[in-house]
Amino acid sequence: MKILVVDDEADVQPLFLQRFRKEIRSHEVEFDFAQSGEEALNYLKEKHQEVVLILSDINMPGMSGIELLTHIREDFPTPPPPVVMMITAYGDAENYKQAMDKGADDFLTKPLDFNLLKEKLKTL
Amino acid sequence: MHFFSFLAAFLLALRISRAIKFTALHQKWRMILRISAGVPILLFIIFNERLSDDGVLIVAGIYLLLFIEYLKKQEDFKSFTVLLNAHYPLVAAGIISGIVGVTFDSFYEKWESFFVCAQLAAFSWIFLRLSTSKKQQQELRRINERKDELEAMVAARTAEITQQKNELQETVKELQATQAQLIQQEKLASLGELTAGIAHEIQNPLNFVNNFSEVSMELIEEMEEEMAKGDMEEANAIAADIKQNLEKIRHHGKRADGIVKGMLQHSRASSNIKEPTNLNTIADEYFRLAYHGLRAKDKSFNAELVANLDPNLPLINIVPQDVGRVLLNMFTNAFYAVHQKQKTVGGDFKPRVEVSTKVIGKEVEVIVRDNGSGIPDAIKDKIMQPFFTTKPAGEGTGLGLSLSYDIIVKAHKGHINIESKEGEGTAFIITLPLS
Numbered sequence: 399m400k401i402l403v404v405d406d407e408a409d410v411q412p413l414f415l416q417r418f419r420k421e422i423r424s425h426e427v428e429f430d431f432a433q434s435g436e437e438a439l440n441y442l443k444e445k446h447q448e449v450v451l452i453l454s455d456i457n458m459p460g461m462s463g464i465e466l467l468t469h470i471r472e473d474f475p476t477p478p479p480p481v482v483m484m485i486t487a488y489g490d491a492e493n494y495k496q497a498m499d500k501g502a503d504d505f506l507t508k509p510l511d512f513n514l515l516k517e518k519l520k521t522l
Numbered sequence: 523m524h525f526f527s528f529l530a531a532f533l534l535a536l537r538i539s540r541a542i543k544f545t546a547l548h549q550k551w552r553m554i555l556r557i558s559a560g561v562p563i564l565l566f567i568i569f570n571e572r573l574s575d576d577g578v579l580i581v582a583g584i585y586l587l588l589f590i591e592y593l594k595k596q597e598d599f600k601s602f603t604v605l606l607n608a609h610y611p612l613v614a615a616g617i618i619s620g621i622v623g624v625t626f627d628s629f630y631e632k633w634e635s636f637f638v639c640a641q642l643a644a645f646s647w648i649f650l651r652l653s654t655s656k657k658q659q660q661e662l663r664r665i666n667e668r669k670d671e672l673e674a675m676v677a678a679r680t681a682e683i684t685q686q687k688n689e690l691q692e693t694v695k696e697l698q699a700t701q702a703q704l705i706q707q708e709k710l711a712s713l714g715e716l717t718a719g720i721a722h723e724i725q726n727p728l729n730f731v732n733n734f735s736e737v738s739m740e741l742i743e744e745m746e747e748e749m750a751k752g753d754m755e756e757a758n759a760i761a762a763d764i765k766q767n768l769e770k771i772r773h774h775g776k777r778a779d780g781i782v783k784g785m786l787q788h789s790r791a792s793s794n795i796k797e798p799t800n801l802n803t804i805a806d807e808y809f810r811l812a813y814h815g816l817r818a819k820d821k822s823f824n825a826e827l828v829a830n831l832d833p834n835l836p837l838i839n840i841v842p843q844d845v846g847r848v849l850l851n852m853f854t855n856a857f858y859a860v861h862q863k864q865k866t867v868g869g870d871f872k873p874r875v876e877v878s879t880k881v882i883g884k885e886v887e888v889i890v891r892d893n894g895s896g897i898p899d900a901i902k903d904k905i906m907q908p909f910f911t912t913k914p915a916g917e918g919t920g921l922g923l924s925l926s927y928d929i930i931v932k933a934h935k936g937h938i939n940i941e942s943k944e945g946e947g948t949a950f951i952i953t954l955p956l957s
Binding site for chain 2: 407409412413416417419420457459460461462465487488508509510512
């Protein structure tokens with residue numbers, strides 16, 4: 399299962415790779431990373447068929463996670479559409495509502511609870 | 523005609539007596555003047571029988587002269603000098619006529635009418651002088667009254683002005699105290715704007731610290747498992763990861779530390795001590811804080827942040843928290859401007875704020891550029907003035923740019939230039955001397 403993580407903080411990459419160390423070794427999951435919404439869209443143009451799940455930060459300079467979500471829903475509607483989970487440090491109701499209205503499948507708050515994330519992956 | 527001098531002496535005594543009637547001099551001089559008025563009459567009665575007319579003339583003349591000289595010696599009658607002097611012609615005319623009459627009788631007979639005329643004229647002269655001097659005195663009195671009036675007015679006005687001056691000095695003192703308070707409030711206000719940004723900026727590194735330490739604990743367990751299995755290669759790989767994680771923990775810990783230090787520096791009263799400072803670090807730090815500060819307040823806001831920081835920038839001598847405050851102010855303004863434009867234009871507008879640093883000759887140039895709403899020409903001259911703000915009441919203190927001007931221009935001998943086009947954007951160009 400290929401997962402795209404979009405976050406402007408570069409250090410989330412080793413974090414994900416280590417947290418999912420066992421899963422990666424057993425080839426249950428595979429990670430790719432993008433550091434901005436723009437980069438994520440370019441990546442998706444090539445590989446949207448492969449990507450099952452997109453985890454995106456909302457607060458990024460330039461294109462925000464919400465805008466990225468809107469683009470994903472507009473540009474890649476072919477079924478099955480990728481599952482998109484939004485991640486944010488601002489876990490308030492307004493942010494949640496906005497993300498869900500724009501078509502997010504789930505909403506996670508920072509600091510990320512990786513055990514919870516793993517549980518959610520099992521249901522995909 | 524031989525009694526003119528007596529008459530004049532008599533009238534003079536009466537006149538002076540009348541003139542001082544209602545003054546302090548009255549009591550002192552009453553008796554003397556009364557006697558002085560009586561003496562000429564007495565003398566006339568005595569000498570008129572015993573001497574010729576010419577003799578009486580001489581005696582009367584001498585008496586008048588003595589009387590005048592006596593009065594002139596008195597300090598109290600200084601103001602009558604003009605009147606007293608007016609009697610000299612009569613004295614002269616009387617005595618000369620008398621002497622001529624006694625010594626050259628025939629000559630006097632021949633020219634009698636001339637001598638009489640001279641005495642008459644001299645007598646009239648006294649009254650002429652009297653009337654003019656009366657007028658003059660009246661005029662003088664009027665002038666004196668007016669003068670007193672004016673002096674009273676001047677005194678009143680002076681008292682008023684002195685009071686106003688004191689009040690103004692008080693007000694200036696109060697204003698200075700208020701200004702100091704306002705500067706402190708402006709600092710606190712900008713700290714308030716920063717709080718959300720700071721929270722966000724600290725939360726991120728803290729998350730990393732927590733996450734990397736948690737994952738490292740897991741990795742150590744895994745490493746132990748691998749070692750138990752005898753897979754040293756994998757164990758070593760895990761150890762390398764753990765080492766990397768510890769570095770990350772340290773890095774993010776320091777990041778949070780720096781933010782807290784910066785926050786403390788910002789709120790602290792400025793020490794005004796210049797120290798060699800990396801302007802890029804300050805610019806980058808406040809750029810992010812300002813952005814997240816606004817982001818936290820309005821979640822719909824987003825902007826592209828571009829930082830073109832010259833890596834070869836030398837350390838420059840500045841008061842870091844003061845210059846940081848200036849940059850924070852410029853960034854906050856820039857984000858506000860693009861946000862305002864986003865609200866009005868909406869849709870396709872891509873908010874963009876850029877900060878750049880570079881060395882030009884002996885100066886460092888920092889440019890904060892936005893593609894926001896721009897500054898209308900009408901207010902360009904006013905934006906540096908204290909308390910000028912375009913923000914709604916309660917949102918801006920109007921002190922940001924005014925304080926920035928003080929910090930950059932007055933305290934650091936630098937410049938602030940503004941390039942702005944309404945609707946297209948604004949660039950604030952700060953130059954600071956290298957040394």
